Amino acid sequence: MPRPTPPVTVHDSLVLEPRDVHFDWSELPLHWIPDEPMATHTINVLHLLLPEGERWFVKVFKDALPMIRDEQLREEVLGFIGQEAIHAEAHQEVLDHLLGQGLDPRPYVRQISWLFHRVLGDKPGLTARQRRENVIERVAFVAAIEHFTAFLGNWALNSPGLDRAGADPTMLDLLRWHGAEEVEHRSVAYDLMRHLDPGYLRRIRGMAVSGPLLIHLWIRGTRFMLAADPTLDGRLVPTWRDARRAARRGLLPEPGRFLRSAARYFGPRYHPTREGSSSQALAYLAKSPAASAAAAR
Template sequence: MTDGYRIAPRRVSFDWRETPLHWIPDEPTATHVINVLHLLLPAGERWFVKVFKEALPLVRDEELLKDVKGFMGQEATHSVQHSYVLDHLAHQGLDTTAYTRHVEYLFDVLLGERPPFGLRVSDRAWLRFRLSVVAATEQFTAVLGDWVLRADALDRAEPDPVMLDLLRWHGAEEVEHRSVAFDMFQHCGGEEPARYARRLLGMAITAPVLTYMWAAGASYLIRHDPRLAGRLRYTLRHHKRAIEKGLLPTWRELGAAIPRYLRRSYHPSQEGSLSRAVDYLAVSPAARGAGGGPKGAAAS
């Protein structure tokens, strides 16, 4: 729970007219590895909202219900804003439709309202599984959100300020609601020890699928980038170089999020800093322009 801190969406907007294709100057690999967010999140965060909407009748805690509705509003806004970036990429000659079709198939069919391939799984068990996947995914978005808020090297690289604000606004809201999907799964995921087994299964599936999709997405973007014209490929060597410059999170930062999540005593309130997130939202051009937003005392 958020202990009196109220989660709510912000009506942000971004002007992409001046944002270059390589929004981190001279860093196409770092640019496109981060750009994979725009490939995954429009469909992914719409799916989060659909799954939570299915589960709302199971929620018996009024405070959790408020948090969940705030989470759904924020995720819906994230989906819309990242879809606008896809339009911007298309206007610059980088059409992502061939890749995003696979993403939509994953969320709308393989993880849709009914189990795929005629799997004999009850409606309740299938919903609990999908809630476990949302919770596992939100573990990584919280880690990434905290990383981007701390990534001073991004500022030194002089990126496009609008894109950096999008990433940090989104990252701050991920930290802000970092516990909600986990709390929702704990509330609706059944009794122990089966619930803990479902948590393990959710991460066991989510971590490798996200890793594959991120590598495939970065490879797609670099391969189809009209400015690169086939002169560059996505490689682990180039990725490692971007990490060394501080432009991407380290493998250790991402990998360590998994064993933390698998501890029985774990709770996502241990991830990142809510006060850092709220401090950024107080100065974010997009968030300030949106006005309103959550109220309540922030805690680290």
């Protein structure tokens, strides 16, 4: 028999709306932060990871739906699924645009696809109990990753350095629209994990696996993008010093803040609502060009 489902704290006013946004990438320059290829491609790793990653999130959460015993949480999970599906397609369009500019992301994307489908995908031959445990374990991985996406979303909403550097406005809207929705739904994966397993060990194991893996993939992705950039001829190799310099100028998140954010996840009293501001996220979504256009359709 499955263990009794514990109560979970959800939010009375949280209604997640999938916003069917569209972006025009026809004028996007290859280095959309002018004269900053390293910072540009470090952020471009999002486009490498998110299409396959967020499709995997959707699959995991659909597998978890029959286990949910709280109707409000179920509605939040359905809203999360809708938002993540649109995120995946929006970032896929950027990959297609990069390919048209002579930067082929497909070798790295194939590796990401293999990771999510073969390593983190469904395991054949499991018993019903083993399958349930496998789904909950993957939900814990999603919860840990969503902590980082909320951190990045909060950074994108508070990154005037990108505006000062003249970053492409369409890309900024993509990053801030997506970031705002990550902040908006930042609690859903964590609350689902706690609903299915309130234990501390599951939460810590999720972060212990997902955190180092995400950092590794991001470093490899940055190196790949710079090596694949046809305008650089392999001349630019990223370093931590370069990343820190870009962070001081507000072009990238500060590595120290990223690590401190990860450490907060281990706190016994941690909850995602303490990360970022829902009111700020909703305020941006109310003025986002892409989200406003979607609302008007």
